[in-house]
Amino acid sequence: MDTLTAEDLPAARRPRRALVFIGFMGAGKSAAAKVAGERLGLTVLDSDRLLEERLGKSIADAFSAGEESFRAAEEDLVCSLLEKLDAGSVLSLGGGSVLSKKVRQALQKHLTVLLDVHPDIAWRRVSDSAGRPLASDAQAFRTLYSQRSELYRSIADAILPGTPRETLPAAFGALVSLSQASPQAKLLWASSASGSYPVLIGPSLLADGIWPLAPARRFCVTDETVGELYASRLGELQATITIPPGERAKTLANAERVWQELADGGMTRADLLVALGGGVVGDLAGFCAATYQRGVPVVQVPTTLLAQVDSAYGGKTGVDLPQAKNYVGAYHQAAAVIADTDTLETLPVAELACGYAEVIKTALIAGGELWRHVAADEPLNERVILQCARTKLAVVAEDERDSGRRQVLNLGHTVAHAIEVLTEYERLRHGEAVGLGLLAALRLSGQGELREQVSALLTAHGLPVTIDDLDATEVVKLTARDKKRLGEKVPFVLVNAPGDVVTGCEVDDGALAAAVSELCRS
Numbered sequence: 001m002d003t004l005t006a007e008d009l010p011a012a013r014r015p016r017r018a019l020v021f022i023g024f025m026g027a028g029k030s031a032a033a034k035v036a037g038e039r040l041g042l043t044v045l046d047s048d049r050l051l052e053e054r055l056g057k058s059i060a061d062a063f064s065a066g067e068e069s070f071r072a073a074e075e076d077l078v079c080s081l082l083e084k085l086d087a088g089s090v091l092s093l094g095g096g097s098v099l100s101k102k103v104r105q106a107l108q109k110h111l112t113v114l115l116d117v118h119p120d121i122a123w124r125r126v127s128d129s130a131g132r133p134l135a136s137d138a139q140a141f142r143t144l145y146s147q148r149s150e151l152y153r154s155i156a157d158a159i160l161p162g163t164p165r166e167t168l169p170a171a172f173g174a175l176v177s178l179s180q181a182s183p184q185a186k187l188l189w190a191s192s193a194s195g196s197y198p199v200l201i202g203p204s205l206l207a208d209g210i211w212p213l214a215p216a217r218r219f220c221v222t223d224e225t226v227g228e229l230y231a232s233r234l235g236e237l238q239a240t241i242t243i244p245p246g247e248r249a250k251t252l253a254n255a256e257r258v259w260q261e262l263a264d265g266g267m268t269r270a271d272l273l274v275a276l277g278g279g280v281v282g283d284l285a286g287f288c289a290a291t292y293q294r295g296v297p298v299v300q301v302p303t304t305l306l307a308q309v310d311s312a313y314g315g316k317t318g319v320d321l322p323q324a325k326n327y328v329g330a331y332h333q334a335a336a337v338i339a340d341t342d343t344l345e346t347l348p349v350a351e352l353a354c355g356y357a358e359v360i361k362t363a364l365i366a367g368g369e370l371w372r373h374v375a376a377d378e379p380l381n382e383r384v385i386l387q388c389a390r391t392k393l394a395v396v397a398e399d400e401r402d403s404g405r406r407q408v409l410n411l412g413h414t415v416a417h418a419i420e421v422l423t424e425y426e427r428l429r430h431g432e433a434v435g436l437g438l439l440a441a442l443r444l445s446g447q448g449e450l451r452e453q454v455s456a457l458l459t460a461h462g463l464p465v466t467i468d469d470l471d472a473t474e475v476v477k478l479t480a481r482d483k484k485r486l487g488e489k490v491p492f493v494l495v496n497a498p499g500d501v502v503t504g505c506e507v508d509d510g511a512l513a514a515a516v517s518e519l520c521r522s
Contacts, residue, residue, distance in 0.1 A: 014040065015179040017111040018085040022152060023162065024145055025095045025135055026122030027115035032164035033092035039172060045091045051077050059094070063133045075100040082106035087179075095148075096134075104155055111179050114152050117162025119145040150369065158187035159390070167196070174198035174212035174336075181210045186386050190313060190393045192400040195333045199313065199393070201386050205340040206233035206301070212336050213299065219267050221258055221285035222276040223249070226303050229346055234274055234301070239265040243284065247425035250280050250319045252328065258288045272297040272335060278304035278351075279311035279430065283326070286317030290332030297335035303343040305355025305380075306431050309362060309388035312337050314396040314409075320425075324481040325417040331401055339389070341382050353462045354431025356380065357412075359388055360457055361438060365408050366391040367499015375453065375498075377460060407503035411493040412437030415516060418478035422470065435463040436519050443515040444507050445494040465519075472517040479512070 019036055021029040030046055037044035048059055051074055055062050063070045078097050083106060085091060091110075097103050119142050126135045135141055153159060158178055161167050171189060178187045178200065185202025198212045220227075220237050223245040231240050241261045243249045262273070275285035275298055282300050289298035302312035318329020344352065363374035370387045392409065399406040416437030419428060428436075435458045442451035455465045479490055491504045 015042075015087055015111065015176050017109070017179045018087055019090045019113055019175065019179075020082070020085070020107060020110045021090070021092045021113050021115060022098055022107075022156065023095065023115040024117060024119075024122055024148060024152070025132060025141075026125035027095075027117040027162045028125075028164045029092040029095075029115055032113070032115055032160075032168055033090045035164055035168045036172075036175075037090045039169065040090070043089045045081060045085075045089060047074070047078050047081060047092065047097060048094045050081070051094070060133050071096070071100070075102055078103050079106050082110065085110060098151065098155060099148075107155060108183075111157050111175065112155055113158045113160060113175065114156035115162040115164060116153070116159050121162065153390075156186075157183075158189075160187075160189045161191060170196065171198065173214070174200065177210050177212040181205060181208055184382060185210070186382075188386070188390055188393060190333070190337070191397045192315065192333055194315070194331070194400060197334050197336050199337040199339070199389060201308070201339040201341065201389060202382060203340065203342045205338050205342075206230060207340075207342070209233075209235065210338065211235070212338075213272070216297075217267075217271040218274050218299075219262060219265060219271060220274045220276055221281060221288065223278075223281055226277040226281070230276060230301075230303060230343060234276065237274075238267070238271070243281070245280070247280055247320070247420065247430060250284050252319055252321075255284060255288055255291075255319055258284070259292055262288070262292055267292070267296065269293050269296050272299055274299045274301055276301045276303065278302065278307045282307055282311050283317055283329070284319060286315075286332050286334070287319055287329055290317050290330040295332065298332065300334045300337045302337070302339050304347060305344055305352055305385075306358050307355075308339040308341070308344070308385050309355060310358040310392060310409075312339065313389055313392050314406075315400065323421070324478070325420055333400075339385070341385060349462065350429065351431075354429045354434075356461045357431040357435040357438070357458065357463055359384060360454060361409075361411050361434060362388040362391050364438070364454075364495055364498050365395075365411060365501050367497070371498040374457070377457060404503070407491070408493055408501045410503075411495070411501060412439075412441045414479050414490055414492060415440040415475065415519075418475045418481075419467070419470065421478050421481075422474055428464075428467070432464055435465070436467060439465060440512075440515040440519060441493060442495060443518060444492060444505075444511055445496070447495055447497075450495065450498075466521040467519060468521050470520045472513060472520045475516045475520075476509070476513050 021032045023029050033044050079102050123141055126132050182204045188199040190197050190199050217238050220240045224242050225245050227242050241258050243254050273289045275282045286298050289296050300312040302308045315331045315333035317332050318326040321327040363371040395406055412434050416433035419433045458465050489506055492507050494502050494505045
């Protein structure tokens, strides 16, 4: 499914806010502003060029004369530009402009787009160019990048890869949609070996009719509960196919029913399938989209916390067999993800808690700010959801098909899936099983103190830390059926510390039995 391009956009679909590009040196801000201006027919401004005109000297010479006076002049110019900027303009800012609090405040009424470039790529772009006073030393350059990177991300409304000529043409529709959405909404750009797509996260996306793709007929798969609440907000639907709620619905029988109803409804590869619901709906609908007519586009519209922080991203789809979870599936990246955080308001408390288990898992993988937030048990908010999504998307971009880095996302899941299969998906929700799996993984990692910390977080959110009447021996046997097993033993994901997670670990049978037995209360 094509994303909207500039040519698809009538006047009513032009940006409602000015586009302001920010980022580190070498991110491609000037190039991005030029491309955006040309494609959208907007006025293009470049703060560095305008500052040179005002000062009558180059940026390098002005900076060399004194950074303090340079920053003052830069702040004055940029604030003046931002005050006058309207929706018919595109502005590229110098890399250090956003260090000013006044500039950051002035940016709030505009659409701030971060070009997120890897420091090695940025260095290659600028190291041989003249006029870069802060790009004379590679180590100092990377240190400065580290100091500024989180600031850029914290103020950005949209985060795009630092390859503007490749990304921007595909991202125009998403940027325009974002400009029309709530100011709290954010845009990420998902990239992988097989494709890229927009991810919109924030409130009121469904109520406001935000849709980042070109027009096409829409078919919807949802569950009986979610469909009644939100299907009417998806615009005109050619057909709505409902399945029962819960993991037990993720079967080949239900997949066959979806395929048949799509065929009866006349769906073609020019149409798209909307997966409206939690992880079960997303997995099943995604699998049906991957296989129907050998592949049709799917838009993931996750309505649970678990799906919004994890399962809606990355393209893994599938159904369960009685023998094991997710044993039949395919990789099929979404055409877009629309994560409306307002849908979390109708979630039962228990379902919200289940999603929090995946938040903890993601924070253990990410470390840093996300782990500090979760470890302090600070309130869940849209920024946490955004950080979780960004963490997963970064992992998938590096390794789409589980050949290496992506396996970190399996943290806690080997034991969790075994428990789910043994209990026939009836006694525990997925997130509850993941919480138990995390405790087992941390015990196997030798992280007793961290295990106690995670156990306290799970308990605080109403998640179980033990399970009654479960045969630990059978759980251990079922871990051997994990789909990631390639040899005689299934590899485990273990934790050295938050932010330092290791894949492909072989664990002792006795240690695994002890870690699982600790969860089982007779």
